[in-house]
Amino acid sequence: MSHFKIHSIQTAPAIAQPLLEGSLKKYGFIPNLHGGLAEAPAALKAYIELTALFDQTSLSPTERQVVLLIASAENQCTYCVAAHSMIAKQMVKTDPAIVDAIRNLQPLPDSKLxxxxSFTRTVVKNRGFVSGKALDDFIAAGYSRAQVLEVVLGVTFKTLSNYSNHIIETPLDAAFEAEAWQEPVPCSSQQ
Structure with a gap:
């Protein structure tokens, strides 16, 4: 049982109320993540501002969703994988094969993506200690040094929401239920 409340506009701290009103206006509902983060208005504000900053990067909308989905899957955040699967498919119009490959922990059908x-996964798994081949392969695929840091920004943004969702035990919104996700269990090889 969670020790946290999912706030509405009425129950949120006064400082968070306008932020939740903005979420309602933007999405047509208040995502449970936002309601949970409202407990700490600075955390909700940081999440909203990091979202806006990540949207200003040179990564395409599909590339941004790949970063967010990979980070969320690596952090085993069922809420964010479901939410970003819906966003990627319906709002960004990302090829569903790309989203499904990420959700199933499979290679993506596009070599640059x-x-x-792979680079995003390495950043998350190695907690930012990335150099050598992983960095060289990312640059060789056509990405820039600036985009290396933009991936770090995306991972930072998702770490805030992934970890918060784990602690808050954020319930999945009805809007994302069609994309509910559990980490696939790897198949063991038979000998």
Whole structure:
């Protein structure tokens, strides 16, 4: 049982109320993540501002969703994988095969996006200690040094929401239920 409340506009701290009103206006509902983060208005504000900053990067909308989905899958955040699967497919119009590959922990059907996915996965798994071949492969795939840091920004943004969702035990919104996700269990090889 969670120790946290999913706030409405009425129950949120006064400082968070305008932020939740903005979420309602933008999405047509208040995502449970936003309601949970409202407990700490600075955390909700940081999440909203990091979202806006990440949207200003040179990465395409699909590339941004790849970063967010990979980071969320690596952090086993069922809420964010479901939410970003819906956003990627319906709002960004990302090829569903790309989203499904990420959700199933499979290689992406596009080599440049696979390089982005692999680099993002390495950033998350190695907690930012990335150099050598992983960095070289990312640059060789056509990404820039600036985009290396933009991936770090995306991972930072998702780490805030992934970790918060784990702690808050954020319930999945009805809007994302069609994309509910559980981490696939790897198949063991038979000998």
């Amino acid at each position: 696979e390089a982005l996915a």
